[in-house]
Amino acid sequence: MASVLVTGGAGFIGSHLVESLLARGDRVTVIDDESTGRFANLAGIREHAGLRILRGSVGDSELVSQALGDAAEVYHLAAAVGVALIASQPLQTIERNIYPTQLLLDELCRRHAAGQTIRFFLASTSEVYGKNPKLCWNEEDDLVFGPTTRPRWSYGASKAIDEFLTLACARQFGLPVVIARFFNVVGPRQTGAYGMVLPRFVGAALAGQPLIVHDDGRQVRCFAHVADVVSAVLRLMQSPAALGRVFNIGSDQPISILELARRVVAVAGSSSRVEFQTYAQAYDADFEDIRHRVPDLARLRATIDYQPRFDLDAIIRDVVAWQRGK
């Protein structure tokens, strides 16, 4: 039985990851401060003998040291997440996304030097590509951010710093690390409260309210089911070929946001209308969006056998079923 630490384990992706780790027989410690997640997300496994829950911040060095114990792996998912949150709280985004990562890595490098080697997984994001104009992004592409006067870019830039820190620990100290850039992960337990589009659309469709599409709705995204993403993360962490490397993880099947809204209405059997809102109305006058976001998954496929089980309609059905059951 391996011992594993999951930061942000009460969050959307974290709670699914914790369930999978327990199912494969690991002992799992979760640290979460419930800033955007909820321990209720772990309700189905709360009584599991292999689960230990610590409420608090990854910025608390004593708590981190206690949580690590004899861990063999750390999955670092705790972060400030969501475009709406980032636009309204840029300072917290930067603090939450950089300092705790640095603290964790310092501790892991210290333990590595003392003979306890802990494999580190960093949850990064497609936002690190910024507004790179290429139609399909691979891991060696340039990061293209907008100006610092637009707080939106602080999310991608802070996660890019996390990647630099993680890779520096791998290079300088030989720490075994894996970095994944997630592209629009969706599924049960994701909240629409911080601007995530699919749970917002499904919530509106089920309530018979209008689905609010930002700008002209021609932004292109790819949506992956959290179960497929978690399965890829676990396999990457078990693959020696993944160590020290960065991977895109997600779906590479593009769809416009307007088309997504129409699919949600159809799958939910809703009579809701689609309405449009400008970015200035949705966020603020400074907001800049990314028009086209599609991952190149060649590196992921060359490293693990990645065959997602959920297509978009199956994903929407799952989110509809979950929101109906809440």
Ligand SMILES: NC(=O)c1ccc[n+]([C@@H]2O[C@H](COP(=O)([O-])OP(=O)(O)OC[C@H]3O[C@@H](n4cnc5c(N)ncnc54)[C@H](O)[C@@H]3O)[C@@H](O)[C@H]2O)c1
């Ligand atoms: N959902 C996506 O589509 C997506 C896309 C790209 C990247 N990611 C990354 O995946 C990770 C998980 O995202 P998610 O969608 O599950 O979001 P989430 O908000 O549900 O999960 C983040 C969790 O971290 C916790 N947290 C935040 N700061 C903390 C701190 N300092 N100490 C302790 N706990 C803290 C929150 O309470 C929450 O439970 C994040 O690192 C995010 O950047 C997610």
